[in-house]
Amino acid sequence: MTAQVTRTLMRTVFIDTMIDAVATDSRVALVTADISSWSFDDLRAEYPERVINVGIREQAMIGIAGGLALTGHRPVAHTYTPFLIERPFEQIKICLNHQDVGAVLVSIGGSYDDLPRGRTHQAPGDVALLDTLPGWTVHVPGHEDEVEPLLRKALAGDDRVYLRLSDKVHSEPVPLSGEFTVLRQGGAGVVVAVGPVLDDVLAATAALDVTVLYASTIRPFDRAGLRRAAGAARANVVLVEPYLRGTSAPEVAEALADVPHRLLALGTRRDQEVRAYGKAADHDRLHGIDAESLAGSISEFLG
CATH class of the missing domain: 3.40.50.920 (Rossmann fold)
Structure with missing residues (x-):
């Protein structure tokens, strides 16, 4: 399995799950910052109030997610790892943690999946950075079959969840639980x-x-x-x-x-x-x- 195919599978699981979740749960909202936004064009046309693409404005993406949470929605924010965690970290700290509202942050790119784009698209320090804030659940799936159940569980809650997707997967899925x-x-x-x-x-x-x-x-x-x-x-x-x-x-x-x-x-x-x-x-x-x-x-x- 090539890295490109693996990435497509992982991303596709996220996209398919979100399309279904938005269509079947009026509480769920999705905010993107260009990355993967094209995959939700039809969904955005049908649910423009809950599927929002802000362009390359990651700080605004997190701010909007915080506002959606304050109005009773379950927001999901999605982009590359460094643009999701590092660039808008102040907004994560203030708009989510300080306001004590929940959201689901879903990244792609892992630590260094997209190497041709260079250091700007690498973020090995993301989990360590989130560790400076209280109350975060962090999922690091190792196989594409683990993505949907972890995402579904996150969507059903009200807490702050980070779902870290990557290209690299192990050969067989492992049954999921909150324990090792x-x-x-x-x-x-x-x-x-x-x-x-x-x-x-x-x-x-x-x-x-x-x-x-x-x-x-x-x-x-x-x-x-x-x-x-x-x-x-x-x-x-x-x-x-x-x-x-x-x-x-x-x-x-x-x-x-x-x-x-x-x-x-x-x-x-x-x-x-x-x-x-x-x-x-x-x-x-x-x-x-x-x-x-x-x-x-x-x-x-x-x-």
Whole structure:
């Protein structure tokens, strides 16, 4: 499966679900900032008051979402990751959090899916940035079949939800729950795989005696699930996230506050500005989150 096909499948699930949701639930509204807006042209013609494209005005998009929430709607805002989280962050802070209203933010592009467009379309720090605000649920699906149920659940609520879509998917969907899913059990350590890094984690740990936990929902963090997997004795924990390295390290520390433990946090690098283009697989290697690099790092950590 090529990256383009994978992206089309992931995006199509979101688009199809939103078309149905707007048509069947008068509470649901959609605000876009040009990205994917053409996919909703017919829907916008039928429901112009609830399907709005603001153009390249991402701050206005979040402001409008906040206003829709104040009038009783369930707004969904959608665009590329950096334009959804980083550019309008002040509006997220004020129009959603400070006003204490809910919305569903749905991004595409992951950390670095659209490499030909350069650094402007990359946002590995998105989840870490949202962590500075209270009350956010963060879903990081790793397979296209996980997208619709997570989105449907978000649409049914009133809280603040971030759904982070990416091109990269793992080979098989994992049954969803709000808790970490145990895929393997072992005695040498616990490896937490978040969303689309799962296949690389499974390949990297195939010969290791470790427990592998899978997370498609990373906020709230399943502290109880990690504690069960780690046990009461000294624990070795490896955290593999498809965004900024160490984003969930404070959550691990809170979960195991009274358990002696060691943590290896893996994800996109913090120590340098990446100016390369290339392909996503090249960036996975650069950041050390491809299967071969993960195998080396985890094996060395476990000793």
